[in-house]
Amino acid sequence: MSHSMAPPDTGPVPIVAHPGRSDRTPAIEVRHLTKIYGQRGGAKGWSRGKGAGATHKPAAKDVEFTVGEGEFFVIMGLSGSGKSTVLRMLNRLVEPTSGEILLDGKDIVEMADPELRAVRNRKINMVFQHFALFPHRTVRENAAYALHVRKEGAAARTERANWALETVGLGEWGDSLPGELSGGMRQRVGLARALASDADILLMDEPFSALDPLIRRDMQELLIKLQAELRRTVVFVTHDLNEAMRLGDRIMIMRQGEVVQLGTATEILESPADDYVREFISDVDRSRVLTAGVVMQPPIAVGRPGDRPSKVLERMNRPGAHAQGAYVLDADSRILGVVEGEAIAGAVHRPDARLEDLARPPLGTIRTETTLSEACTLVGGDCVPLAVLDHEDRLVGVLPRATLLQAIATPAASTLEGDRHHA
Numbered sequence: 544m545s546h547s548m549a550p551p552d553t554g555p556v557p558i559v560a561h562p563g564r565s566d567r568t569p570a571i572e573v574r575h576l577t578k579i580y581g582q583r584g585g586a587k588g589w590s591r592g593k594g595a596g597a598t599h600k601p602a603a604k605d606v607e608f609t610v611g612e613g614e615f616f617v618i619m620g621l622s623g624s625g626k627s628t629v630l631r632m633l634n635r636l637v638e639p640t641s642g643e644i645l646l647d648g649k650d651i652v653e654m655a656d657p658e659l660r661a662v663r664n665r666k667i668n669m670v671f672q673h674f675a676l677f678p679h680r681t682v683r684e685n686a687a688y689a690l691h692v693r694k695e696g697a698a699a700r701t702e703r704a705n706w707a708l709e710t711v712g713l714g715e716w717g718d719s720l721p722g723e724l725s726g727g728m729r730q731r732v733g734l735a736r737a738l739a740s741d742a743d744i745l746l747m748d749e750p751f752s753a754l755d756p757l758i759r760r761d762m763q764e765l766l767i768k769l770q771a772e773l774r775r776t777v778v779f780v781t782h783d784l785n786e787a788m789r790l791g792d793r794i795m796i797m798r799q800g801e802v803v804q805l806g807t808a809t810e811i812l813e814s815p816a817d818d819y820v821r822e823f824i825s826d827v828d829r830s831r832v833l834t835a836g837v838v839m840q841p842p843i844a845v846g847r848p849g850d851r852p853s854k855v856l857e858r859m860n861r862p863g864a865h866a867q868g869a870y871v872l873d874a875d876s877r878i879l880g881v882v883e884g885e886a887i888a889g890a891v892h893r894p895d896a897r898l899e900d901l902a903r904p905p906l907g908t909i910r911t912e913t914t915l916s917e918a919c920t921l922v923g924g925d926c927v928p929l930a931v932l933d934h935e936d937r938l939v940g941v942l943p944r945a946t947l948l949q950a951i952a953t954p955a956a957s958t959l960e961g962d963r964h965h966a
């Protein structure tokens with residue numbers, strides 16, 4: 544149980560890096576993917592009345608990315624930036640003009656029809672913005688649709704669909720018709736259908752954008768919960784960076800068919816690639832994206848059982864520390880308690896005073912993954928800065944009030960109001 548990696552007495556503790564996802568097994572690898580509508584096959588049945596030759600500007604240009612197994616990957620950008628085009632090429636609803644799309648190492652661009660159909664039936668499932676439910680079929684039949692297409696038996700279909708409906712909180716609604724459900728519930732059926740299909744990869748094209756904000760929030764939370772349990776590979780399109788950051792392990796930002804930036808929410812917040820990205824960021828609620836592990840500071844005032852109070856007091860008074868108290872840690876860096884400055888000062892001249900006897904429990908602690916928004920109510924309540932613990936309850940950093948405020952404050956960037964996010 545115990546770890547020998549106890550940080551040194553008072554030295555700085557390394558900041559926990561945002562968990563990178565690049566070490567996952569790749570589920571989707573996209574190389575040099577380009578789409579010019581009106582060339583080579585074109586979109587099947589999607590034409591928006593722009594005949595071939597109307598535009599030769601690439602809708603997607605030399606797009607490259609890799610999605611790891613179980614990763615939640617978000618594509619975001621303004622309207623017309625090529626998000627849907629890229630997403631639909633992943634199952635060839637839109638035919639690529641050039642490039643490769645490897646699913647588990649196999650290029651689906653090269654696949655002949657029967658093989659492609661098998662991939663669409665089993666491996667990939669798409670959730671659309673407008674539910675696409677059959678109005679005259681029950682909710683259960685709608686949820687079981689993929690299994691119906693695969694000609695699976697009635698019992699298996701029912702069982703699978705019931706499980707999926709239960710999972711999205713619609714267990715009671717299997718016999719209803721879609722028309723009897725609210726918009727949010729209908730989108731849950733869409734989600735249930737994707738889950739029931741057992742597809743490894745879910746493609747979602749703005750699935751929540753037709754929902755009102757509160758329902759949308761519920762759906763995002765449902766999806767986060769489902770993803771924590773089911774760990775599907777998800778590619779999710781949105782033009783809302785807040786949604787992207789709430790849901791995505793990584794986010795790919797597109798503009799005019801090209802990838803502008805690809806990274807974690809934190810990476811994008813901390814180093815936006817250009818003004819286009821900066822524009823999006825100015826709308827983001829940083830407090831809900833940034834976590835304590837990302838912005839925390841090394842704990843300065845720390846004592847160990849047996850330390851002399853005068854020694855701890857010295858640390859508290861070091862230039863720049865201005866600490867009003869100190870954490871007392873055991874050998875594994877777990878918190879034994881907090882000693883207040885006054886208690887320490889009072890004990891300095893008592894040779895028998897033991898630090899651990901002066902300690903009381905901290906008023907609160909948080910974890911590295913706690914968002915700053917959640918940390919807000921706890922910060923600044925104690926004489927010591929709020930403790931940040933890892934999964935083994937070890938103190939890995941602290942979150943002083945000033946650090947929290949600084950991290951949340953939007954950097955003074957030139958923000959043009961009003962001329963973005965037109966749908």
Ligand SMILES: Nc1ncnc2c1ncn2[C@@H]1O[C@H](COP(=O)(O)OP(=O)(O)OP(=O)(O)O)[C@@H](O)[C@H]1O
Nearest residue numbers: 580586589590591593602622623624625626627628
């Ligand atoms: N079937 C089509 N035929 C011709 N051009 C198309 C077709 N579909 C999309 N386009 C064009 O390709 C570009 C990218 O469109 P796409 O739908 O991929 O963007 P998007 O980022 O999904 O936008 P939105 O947020 O509005 O859904 C746009 O200029 C669009 O007009």
Ligand SMILES: [Mg+2]
Nearest residue numbers: 626627628748
């Ligand atoms: Mg789109």
